[in-house]
Amino acid sequence: MALENPARRGRRPGTDRAADRSAGDSGDRETRPDLLGRIAAPLVAINRAPLTSYHVVMVVTALLTVIGLGMVLSSSNVLAFSGGGTPFDIFLRQAMFVGLGVIGFVAALRMRFALLRRLGTPMLLVSIGLLVAVLIPGIGSEINGSRGWINLGFFSIQPAEIAKFAFIIWASSVVAKRIRTGYWLDLLFPAVVGFLVVAGLVVVAPDLGMATAVTIAFLCILWFAGYPTRHFVLVIAFGTALFGVLAVAFAYRFERIRTYIDTLRGDFSNPQGAAYQSYQGMLSLADGGLFGVGLGQSSAKWFYLPEATNDFIFAIIGEELGWFGAAVVVSLYLTLGWAGLRIAMRSVDPFRRLLAGTITATIVLQAFINIGYVVGLLPVTGLQLPLISNGGTSAVVTLTSLGLLANCARHEPEAISAILSSPERRRRRRFSLPDPQPYTPERPVPASAAPGRSSEGARRYGEPVTRRPASGPGGPAPRRSGGGRRVAEPAPVPRPPRGAPRAPAYETMPIPGDAARDRRRGATAMTGRTARPVRGREEERRQPRRATDPGARPTPGTPRPSPIHRGRER
Numbered sequence: 001m002a003l004e005n006p007a008r009r010g011r012r013p014g015t016d017r018a019a020d021r022s023a024g025d026s027g028d029r030e031t032r033p034d035l036l037g038r039i040a041a042p043l044v045a046i047n048r049a050p051l052t053s054y055h056v057v058m059v060v061t062a063l064l065t066v067i068g069l070g071m072v073l074s075s076s077n078v079l080a081f082s083g084g085g086t087p088f089d090i091f092l093r094q095a096m097f098v099g100l101g102v103i104g105f106v107a108a109l110r111m112r113f114a115l116l117r118r119l120g121t122p123m124l125l126v127s128i129g130l131l132v133a134v135l136i137p138g139i140g141s142e143i144n145g146s147r148g149w150i151n152l153g154f155f156s157i158q159p160a161e162i163a164k165f166a167f168i169i170w171a172s173s174v175v176a177k178r179i180r181t182g183y184w185l186d187l188l189f190p191a192v193v194g195f196l197v198v199a200g201l202v203v204v205a206p207d208l209g210m211a212t213a214v215t216i217a218f219l220c221i222l223w224f225a226g227y228p229t230r231h232f233v234l235v236i237a238f239g240t241a242l243f244g245v246l247a248v249a250f251a252y253r254f255e256r257i258r259t260y261i262d263t264l265r266g267d268f269s270n271p272q273g274a275a276y277q278s279y280q281g282m283l284s285l286a287d288g289g290l291f292g293v294g295l296g297q298s299s300a301k302w303f304y305l306p307e308a309t310n311d312f313i314f315a316i317i318g319e320e321l322g323w324f325g326a327a328v329v330v331s332l333y334l335t336l337g338w339a340g341l342r343i344a345m346r347s348v349d350p351f352r353r354l355l356a357g358t359i360t361a362t363i364v365l366q367a368f369i370n371i372g373y374v375v376g377l378l379p380v381t382g383l384q385l386p387l388i389s390n391g392g393t394s395a396v397v398t399l400t401s402l403g404l405l406a407n408c409a410r411h412e413p414e415a416i417s418a419i420l421s422s423p424e425r426r427r428r429r430r431f432s433l434p435d436p437q438p439y440t441p442e443r444p445v446p447a448s449a450a451p452g453r454s455s456e457g458a459r460r461y462g463e464p465v466t467r468r469p470a471s472g473p474g475g476p477a478p479r480r481s482g483g484g485r486r487v488a489e490p491a492p493v494p495r496p497p498r499g500a501p502r503a504p505a506y507e508t509m510p511i512p513g514d515a516a517r518d519r520r521r522g523a524t525a526m527t528g529r530t531a532r533p534v535r536g537r538e539e540e541r542r543q544p545r546r547a548t549d550p551g552a553r554p555t556p557g558t559p560r561p562s563p564i565h566r567g568r569e570r
Contacts, residue, residue, distance in 0.1 A: 050418035053346070054409035056339040060332050061105070061387070061402045065098060067329065068388035068395075074296045075316045076309040076390060090309065090390060093155065097392035101399030108403030110433060113411075116404075117351060120173045123166035124194060130159035131201035146207045158393040160202050160210040165397045167198050168217050168358050175225050176350035177442070184228050191221065208246060208253065209382035212369075215239055217362045224344065224357040260379035277312065280305040281374050284315040285326075292322030309390040311382055314374045329388070330371065337364040340405055346412045349439040356408040359401045411436045 046052055072094045077087035133150065134140035140147045141156065149156040171191045178186035195218045202211045219239075222232060247253045255274045262268070263278050271279045284300040287293060298319045301308045308316055318326045340360025347353040363386050370385045372378035384391050386398045409415065416436045 050412070050414035051409075053339050053343045053412065054406055054415065056335060057343075057402060057406045057409055060336045060339065061399070061406075064329075064332055064336075064387040065101075065399070067332075068385075069095060069098060070295070071313055071317055071320075071388055072309060072390045074320060075298065075301050075313055077296075078301050078303070079309065082303075094390055094392065094395065097155075097395045098399070100392075101396040104396055104400035105403035105406075108400050109407050109410075111404075111407065112434075112437070113349070113351060113407075116169060117173045120166070120170035124163075124170040124198075127159060127163035127166040128197060128201065130157075131163055131198070134159050135201070135204060146205055148202075148205045148207045148210070155392055158210075158391070160205070160207055160214075161393045161397045163198050163202070164210065164214050164217060164362075165401060167194060167214060168221070168362070168401075169355070170194060171218065171221050172351055172354040172358060175221055176354055179225055179350045184231055187222060187225050187227050188231075191218070203246065207382070208243070212243070212381055213362065213366055213383060215243075216365055217358055220358045220361040221354055224354050225350075256379050260373075260376075263376040277306050278373075278376060278380065281312050281315040282376060284312075285318040285375065288319040288322045288326075290323045292318070292320045292325055295320050310384060311370070311380070311389065312374055313389050314371050314385055317388075333364050333367045336360065339409075340364070343405065343409045343412065346414070347408060348413060349411070352408045352411060352439075356405055359405050363398060363401065411439075413438075 069091070073088070073091040076090035080089040080091075081087045083089070130150070134147060139150060141149045141151045143149055148160055149158055171194060174194075175187055175191050195214065199211050199214050199218075202214060219232075219236065222235070227235075247257060259275045259278060262275060263282075268275060268279050280300060284298070284305060287299070293299075298308075298316050300319060301316060305312055305315060314326065314329070317329060321328075337360055340356055340363075344353050344357035344360065347356060366383050367386055369378060369381060370383050370389075373380045384394050387395065410419065410433070416438060419436055
């Protein structure tokens with residue numbers, strides 16, 4: 001007879017199986033990740049990759065450009081054929097401008113930011129000259145009641161788009177020098193002077209839509225620079241009141257406001273009047289349904305919908321590609337906004353932070369303003385859909401701006417570390433991009449109109465405030481307040497002699513408590529404490545350390561590890 005196990009004596013039949021099954025299930029749950037973890041793991045890995053922002057900007061730019069060319073071809077063939085040419089005339093002209101924009105994209109991707117900052121003021125002066133020239137009869141041409149184009153024969157250029165791009169670069173440069181002073185007047189002047197000149201010339205054209213775009217760019221620069229909230233609200237209130245006055249000062253603008261109010265209420269009692277364009281746009285969106293009528297099968301482009309290739313091209317997208325096609329376009333703009341704000345948050349250079357944030361916010365907000373008035377949520381302003389609407393100057397300027405955004409993505413601290421430590425960097429090719437340069441802090445501009453402030457005492461990160469030592473024999477006595485107490489003063493910052501080599505600049509301020517961890521992670525003076533382990537470094541850190549003699553010296557002839565890979569040896 002088989003002996004009975006004492007451990008099973010107190011169990012009922014079937015209980016051991018249930019216990020074993022539950023123990024096995026709990027073990028499987030511990031070793032097998034859940035479904036949400038499986039889905040989130042690749043997303044987390046992509047988010048932690050050092051060049052994620054750069055790749056996202058490149059992919060989204062390519063997709064929006066291809067979609068824009070396809071929709072321009074689909075929506076313009078009837079209009080081009082009716083003008084006596086071939087159905088591809090408007091498309092070929094737009095493709096030529098896109099080619100010029102790609103050249104601008106590559107040039108902006110390879111440009112050094114020091115050179116870009118030096119070109120900011122000349123670009124702004126040239127764009128102001130173009131805005132003045134467009135107002136001169138015989139030079140500027142009037143289209144749809146706005147004198148905003150200069151006809152060069154085969155094509156026309158829109159100086160307002162160029163001025164908006166030049167203003168963003170110039171204003172980001174002058175505001176970046178004044179961020180560390182901590183005074184709101186330094187952030188406002190002289191950027192507000194350039195804004196008033198550019199916006200005033202655009203309003204005189206008159207082109208209230210482009211003036212709105214320039215105003216959005218200026219407000220984004222102030223917001224990303226940390227402008228005080230109460231002053232920011234006052235600036236927005238003043239701008240809203242001013243634009244309200246300008247909107248009701250002209251009859252056709254006031255009619256757009258009335259049309260917008262009627263559209264919100266669903267009142268289309270006069271579809272052949274001022275609400276004709278908005279009414280036809282909504283009919284196009286309604287005809288598309290979920291999946292659309294098919295690419296190239298739109299009926300609104302047969303002269304039912306005015307500006308079908310430009311301002312209301314999103315209605316053609318909704319009609320031909322349906323709700324899903326429109327959702328893809330909206331998701332691409334949302335992805336671009338996420339990537340641009342991610343670049344701005346990770347940039348340590350104030351100029352790159354302001355430039356990336358302002359370019360992203362301007363493009364995305366302009367896109368959603370266009371989509372908003374097509375679906376009836378906003379009044380019609382005449383702003384184009386970036387990279388999709390038919391417009392040569394807008395395509396060139398937008399692609400060049402996105403090239404600068406991709407350049408900012410390559411200058412993130414982790415991206416710099418990954419690029420400089422990559423083995424492919426040694427195999428340089430003729431058309432390869434130049435190595436990104438780390439940020440070198442510059443001397444802040446002294447605060448103006450602020451009694452008692454200075455560039456050393458008012459900056460956010462500087463030398464600690466200490467008391468002066470007691471006066472010795474023959475030394476100066478410490479300054480005292482009226483009550484006889486000693487007053488804390490900023491420690492004097494010695495100025496290096498002219499021509500002396502600069503010490504390596506950190507990407508961020510080093511923290512003494514994290515010095516040991518930074519050395520283990522391979523941080524250097526070029527990357528700072530924001531460096532992260534790259535290929536294979538995580539696996540090497542998990543391996544047990546080898547016991548070494550602290551007093552042992554390295555063998556002669558052993559190569560010394562480079563600063564980037566020094567953390568791996570430790």
